[in-house]
Amino acid sequence: MEGLNVLVTGSTCGLGLHTAKILxxxxxxxxxxxxxxxxxxxxxxxxxxxxxxxxxxxxxERIHLFTLDVTNYNSICNFTDEISRMFKYLHVIINNAGIMGMPFELSVDGIEMHFATNVFGHYVVVERLLPLLLKTDRPDFKSRVIVVSSGLYRNAEAIPQVSKLLGQKTYDYSPKQAYAFSKLANCLYTGALSKMLEPHNVGVYCVRPGFVNGTELGRETHWILRALAAPIIWFIAKTLEQGCETIVYLAETSGNQLKNGSMYYERKEEAYNEMVEVTSIRQVWAILRHLEDTVWKRNTQMTDEQRNHGEMVRELLNESLIV
Known part of the structure; x- marks a missing residue:
């Protein structure tokens, strides 16, 4: 990893911080x-x-700290503008920041909070930083995006209508389902992006860390329930070091030893469930594009330069490759 530029979101605690320490x-x-x-x-x-x-x-000098709120499009634009000014290349982006168990809430951009944090914000970060990821000064290293998902993606029952994600239609909201769908969307996003970046020789990999103690994902759970569950968690959960082992493995392993678009668990490729298929992959990609179009229409703070950059990076991706 010597000399490689690695971006880790959600890196002030839990898996993100521990991954950053190791790298x-x-x-x-x-x-x-x-x-x-x-x-x-x-x-x-x-x-x-x-x-x-x-x-x-x-x-x-090898540590660079930036302010970023992945639920706020303007914050993402300001962050990616700063990164683009300071760095010529990015070699690894780790989409790690996440939330779980939130009651229904919309982000400042009007997007359901689990989806805004766990999926859409990272989609925008990666998209706007694509030029840095596609350029390389290291022909010996395949640039890559690592998407942190969860085994709970298997609990997702359906892909909600985009109007529900935008809070325009009432529905029987369930925090568990919102989280499960966001993690399924991580898998589907991995499938879409990996196909479109293949011609550019950039890898995209999904990872499920497993049940890890020491993260802040359960911070929305009532403290009494957390206290009752603590002994069980201590007994069965992985440590942070064990939890980030596969993330680090995907960050440092030679690209020709990894399968593009795949899910990894405990350093091995793992089959997706039946919901991760082409129709769903295309559907989630269409949702991400629609949400971004909606944000662009609503956003009065974006500069013309930021909007032009967004349109330019879209053209780098050939959506017909999602097959």
């Missing part, structure tokens, strides 16, 4: 994202905690 130790230049600068600074300190005082100033 930093392996020599990567790590781009951290935070919504809260205090937590971001703590994350930077955490990465440097094992570094000697003599080396800390030099090693700190």
């Amino acid at each position: 930093f130790k392996k020599g990567a230049n790590v781009i951290l994202t935070c919504r809260d600068e205090i937590r971001g600074r703590h994350a930077v300190e955490s990465l440097l905690s094992g570094v000697s005082q003599e080396q800390s100033q030099k090693e700190a």
